[in-house]
């Protein structure tokens with residue numbers, strides 16, 4: 001078994017973040033898919049039931065943001081995903097707070113409706129509206145820039161992109177994947193988000209399939 005193992009539910013946004021970071025830093029790793037209805041092994045391994053979980057040798061980490069920091073601190077080879085400048089660190093943390101909070105809310109609402117027996121159209125519309133509003137600042141920040149903070153990919157992009165990606169799943173990506181079909185049909189980013197769309201495509205190119 002590899003020295004680094006990612007325990008994941010492949011399509012979920014928090015897992016995408018970790019794959020992007022590992023791929024970007026060219027860290028070899030093995031993927032282990034978790035059965036979403038049986039978390040016993042994951043709890044035994046990490047003390048809690050959510051993915052992603054990263055195992056590196058004997059060290060086990062959970063929570064995507066903690067894992068991203070662990071990767072940065074312990075794999076010094078390859079490009080940095082953080083910063084040495086305190087003003088940039090504050091900006092990264094600010095985008096991260098947004099990416100884990102308000103930006104993720106429409107994704108949670110749409111997942112909620114996916115699993116609901118009777119779909120609430122108002123909730124789905126509200127989710128699209130919120131995603132459009134919450135990406136306005138990102139659109140402005142990305143004008144003439146490839147990444148949110150500084151000139152290179154950071155945790156700010158890695159945390160934000162997987163959430164926005166779910167509001168722009170294309171028809172050719174849905175295949176026979178019920179969750180992607182549902183997001184393609186119901187969660188929309190809206191007009192005037194060209195910079196955001198290009199940025200999501202750029203960063204998602206680092207993912208290794210969900």
Ligand SMILES: N[C@@H](CCC(=O)N[C@@H](CS)C(=O)NCC(=O)O)C(=O)O
Pocket residue numbers: 009012013014015049050051052062063064065
């Ligand atoms: N704060 C955690 C959240 C982890 C999380 O919510 N994971 C989801 C997948 S994206 C999960 O395992 N959900 C299963 C469940 O809620 O039962 C992180 O950032 O890693």
